[in-house]
Amino acid sequence: MNLTIGLPHFLVVAAVLFALGLVCVLSRRNAIGLLMGVELILNSANINLIAFSRFIENGISGQVFALFVIVLAAAEAAIAMAIVLAIYRSFKNIDVALTVNLKE
């Protein structure tokens, strides 16, 4: 594995992915679309963690933290989907701009 590209390449990919996730979170009105943006952001953070752990530390702590992030993302996705389904059941809609009442 003779990789001639360096750390900045990976950081640039992660930065663009983060910006895409940010745009998604800012502009989407569908709750599931919002969640996809959050997943993009978490993935970009993971790329950063692993790239730093490979190029600067050359160890494994970054990988362990990336694993923790993956587990948290899975838990977050499960909870968020349950919330989305609960919202859909009471509002018959998952447009975040329309679900403004906390109580029926």
Add this chain to the structure above:
Amino acid sequence: MTLSLSRSLDFVSTITFPDLVFFFLAVLILGCGFVVVYSKNIVHSGFSLLGTFAGTAGLYGLLSAHFVAAAQVLVYVGGVLIVILFAIMLTRGIQEAKASNPSTGLIPASIAGLVVASMLIVIAVSFPWKTKALTEAASTVPQIGHALLDTYLIPFEILSVLLLAALVGAVMLVRKEIKSDSEETEA
């Protein structure tokens, strides 16, 4: 196309095969990311997420984080993506047909994203990172196993409790409405 590619390969002899893999993965990740953000159809967004997750797993493999790459495929592609697709299918009734994934203020949001991306890229490119010379990467899987049960034992255990809490919480959230329905029928 292939001819020009091979010619440029001859000229740029410093580009190695892993580099080409990196550029392919970067295009895959960012291209699918664009579709996720800008697609009008949420089903397309959901399926494009597959390309982003799989490409990210490839990047982890390229950085010799094989265990994380495997976890990414198992958890993201096999778990999170399926959950997202299930939620799309279960909630699509109201928003079928036309634009099922509405966005508001896409242009201001895109400008904000562009500003953030350019800032981050400038930092990433211009900062003098103290990188170490890349050593031949051995498999890090045994090290990760030892670290998880040694240095990171407490976070690891807390994480398992968190997963249990998330499991119970998700079931609670989805069950709640059914319970109130049965109460209504009793009353």
